[in-house]
Amino acid sequence: MSDKKKSNIFQRLGESQVWKSIIRSGIPRTRRQRMMSVLNSVFLHLHPVRLPRHAVKVKFTWCMGGLTFFLFLVLTITGILLMFYYRPTVEYAYTDMIDLGEQVPLGIMREIHRWGAHAMVITVWLHMFRVFMTGSYKPPREFNWVVGVILLTLTLLLSFTGYLLPWDQLAIWAVTVGSNMARATPFLGHEGPGAALLALGDINFVNIGSDVKFALLGGRFVGEAALLRFYVLHCIGLPFIVMILMAIHFWRIRKDGGISGPT
């Protein structure tokens, strides 16, 4: 860059000490600077520096994995904001929902959170569909597909635990229908096949107060304890596992040779 053009404020900013202390390679203009800006950024270095040409084509990648991650971030941010207003108790949960809609200015956080969650379920499915249709699970990427399947399951569980939190009729009955399945778990649910075998004389080890449904809900039906359990799982428990697995998922993409392509 010639010194004559230094009048441009952005250029001067790009050369300043403050800017250079944060982004060392300056404004990426040259090929070298562009490569360094990816290498030196903690976020961008998820990516390699260079990619095969087909890997940046939308009709090949559909952007679905990236959008899933983006939606996860949107959901995290809106979720944190919602946590300021929401108390997970039978007494307050529903009224806090109404307050969110009526008292909070420009309150569309709950909408963004709910529709974003629906959208994330769809983007995860489509991402999996793309990976399948391009045969990208084939060696050496088998294990990353497995991690992806676990992430898909966790996405559904995150969405399911969040479904209860508004504590309206839609919420408790949807979760009741869902969690009623648990009592039919073979051996571990009190209405499951084989549970009657786990007994000592007349004492059933698996009964209505000790089966997996009880463990899931913290009670015999969807009540106070279930609300708290789902809240903790939704806000802390599942996101914690998801974040670890996401780190593995992204790391493995690079370690397994980057985005798949024909050889």
Add this chain to the structure above:
Amino acid sequence: METFKHLVNILAHPTIMLTVGMLVFLFFFPPNDWFEKWNRRLRLNFLWTKKGFYFVMFLMVVFFLFGLTDPNFSLIIKKPDNVPIIGLIFFVFIFLWISMNQALKNDNLIEAGEKPEEYNDPEDKVLVWPDLVYIEFIALILCMSLLLIWSIGLEAPLEGPANPAESPNPSKAPWYFLGLQEMLVYFDPWLAGVVFPSLIILGLMAIPYLDTNPEGAGYYSYKQRRLAIPIYLFGWMILWVALIVIGTFLRGPNWNFFGPFEFWDLHKLVPLTNINLSEIIYIKWFNRGLPENILVREIFGFLIVFGYFLLLPPLLAKTAFKKLHQNLGNFKFGFFIFLLLCMLSLPIKMYLRWLFNLKYLIAIPEFFFNI
């Protein structure tokens, strides 16, 4: 117009819709030469051309716009939580089209002895900054604006406060689990709610280890993966997405079937005439009471289930899946065929229900063991 709506109501019934869907599916996604011959003869690949895309999109848009004029139909699809499923229907088709369109192009290229379209010279690379980051940037802006428009335009649903004493009719699980809830019509909760979902997850995880076909890695293709793609698409599109659509749009009070243009009548009477296999055999055929002993009573059901899972695999290994069996070996093949038979048990049970009113093959309610 009324006759058209009536016709759609009849055609939407799972017996007809799923039967047609499954038959048509095999011709659109041919798993062997015979189906492929008919696929070519009927020119079904027209669907994966641009004209086919516009044709189907036009039909779908017209159908939904027309449906909005119907009070019953619009009531269902305008329900806030059902909106994503309409999106899902369109997205599934759009992305299926994108993948199949490229797959067929690549099939032709490979047949001509060339490399697939995605192939480029390994030396010819692009920089992530700016070639990838700007695409990601545009994608996330589009995604965020769509989400904002959706959020401003459509309020998140909030019904009356939770009341454990008053259950709504129908009580539905969240929409992404409605395929499983629909399965409850045909299987008991221990299968539909626990065993099959676990097998779905396990089966999905097992895909890379069971599909040992080295071809078709890293590019869209169909012909090279004529077994894997139809199985996956059958499971995903018919047994998952189609059941979700049925469960959301076509299941009303008491989980009864209602056509898209039908009023959700709380008092619709559907006779429950389903009977167990033991009752069919002992009472209907032998004209006598059910035996006291559970094992004697259910022996036929056990024979059928054991025969299905123990005799079919070796039989298939010698006939239809001979090559696959040789490639995979006994263990992997056994696992593959077990998962496949579990998947196919759903449509099989559906037809047993529809044709013979069969409730359970094995019915031991004493131990909650019903299949």
